[in-house]
Amino acid sequence: MLKIYSKKQGVSYTFGVSPTIELLEQRAGDVVRVILNPKGTRNSGISKILESCKKLHIPIENNQRLIEKLTPSENTYALGVFNKYTTKLSPEHNHIVLVNPSDMGNLGTICRTMLAFDFTNLALIKPAVDIFDPKVIRASMGSIFSLKFEYFSSFDEYQSRFKHIIYPFMSDGETLLHKVVFKKPYSLVFGNEGEGLSNKYKEIGESVKIPQSSRVDSFNLSVAVGISLYNTWKKLK
Numbered sequence: 001m002l003k004i005y006s007k008k009q010g011v012s013y014t015f016g017v018s019p020t021i022e023l024l025e026q027r028a029g030d031v032v033r034v035i036l037n038p039k040g041t042r043n044s045g046i047s048k049i050l051e052s053c054k055k056l057h058i059p060i061e062n063n064q065r066l067i068e069k070l071t072p073s074e075n076t077y078a079l080g081v082f083n084k085y086t087t088k089l090s091p092e093h094n095h096i097v098l099v100n101p102s103d104m105g106n107l108g109t110i111c112r113t114m115l116a117f118d119f120t121n122l123a124l125i126k127p128a129v130d131i132f133d134p135k136v137i138r139a140s141m142g143s144i145f146s147l148k149f150e151y152f153s154s155f156d157e158y159q160s161r162f163k164h165i166i167y168p169f170m171s172d173g174e175t176l177l178h179k180v181v182f183k184k185p186y187s188l189v190f191g192n193e194g195e196g197l198s199n200k201y202k203e204i205g206e207s208v209k210i211p212q213s214s215r216v217d218s219f220n221l222s223v224a225v226g227i228s229l230y231n232t233w234k235k236l237k
Contacts, residue, residue: 002081004070005134012132014080014142015071017045022142023080024052032081033059037067040077049078071134084132087148089121091162094185094232096225097123099155100192104129108139109222115143117233122149123158123187155189159204162187166205168197169228171218173209177231180208188228193221 005013011032014020017040023031034053040046053060067079089095096119101107107129114122129136131149152158159166164187167180189205191197196218201207210219210227219227 002066002070007130007133011081011083012137013070013134014078014082015073015076015134015138016141017043017049017078019137019140019142020078020080021045021048021052022145023082024049024056024058026142026145027082027085028052028056028058030082030085031056031058032083033061035061035063035067035079035081037064037077037079038062039064039075043077046077073138087150089123089148089150089162092185093121094119095121095123095162095164095187096229097125097155097158097187097189098128098192098221099125099189099197101128101221103193103221104133104135105139106193106220106222107131108136108141108144110225111136111140111147112143113222113226113229115146117229119229120147122147124149124151125155125158126151126153155204166201168201168205168207169224170197170201170207170209173207174202175206175208177208177210177228180206182232182235188225188232190221190225190228 014023020034034049036046067076070079096114101124124131128151131144137144164185165183166187166189167182168189189197189201210224
């Protein structure tokens with residue numbers, strides 16, 4: 001019997017048609033079953049889900065009541081049940097590093113933005129939000145299924161594994177973003193929504209500042225990551 005999501009359980013869920021399609025395309029081997037809501041038969045993505053499940057021999061169940069039990073969102077037409085899995089970051093590729101992220105919506109948005117700018121490696125420094133929470137998955141529109149991600153108990157643990165050039169993003173960073181010459185492989189490091197990064201990160205790498213007006217004191221985390229990713233991606237074009 002499926003239960004409302006808990007971090008302790010071994011499975012998680014996709015809430016919605018688009019995240020479920022991404023799950024089937026990227027992590028088919030982890031899918032347990034797909035549950036459909038009969039109210040969504042006219043949704044254009046349902047036929048794609050049905051076709052994929054048939055091809056992959058994944059069980060399908062029509063159960064509106066179960067969907068409504070598992071998700072607080074109205075009009076959820078598809079729900080994928082999948083086993084949680086682990087991935088390993090690539091030492092050759094550039095990384096996004098989030099230190100103690102706490103907002104599920106921000107994390108999901110960051111995952112989606114990463115893919116938009118060809119970043120596929122995400123390090124999460126604990127304590128950190130659960131990337132398998134369905135709210136994160138929905139905010140990412142299923143983008144997490146195309147990423148490699150790992151949790152680390154501390155930033156020191158992360159650095160012991162990877163010898164990337166570190167670029168911590170700080171409100172009082174020493175170098176303006178557009179003046180930074182990024183050296184690969186590099187890690188773009190961001191603090192959490194409330195406190196940002198401590199001053200010790202200025203000693204770890206070249207601290208970076210995103211220029212802004214004085215009308216606000218800081219950027220939303222997902223916005224800051226998006227601006228940074230666009231600028232690094234643009235320099236490759």
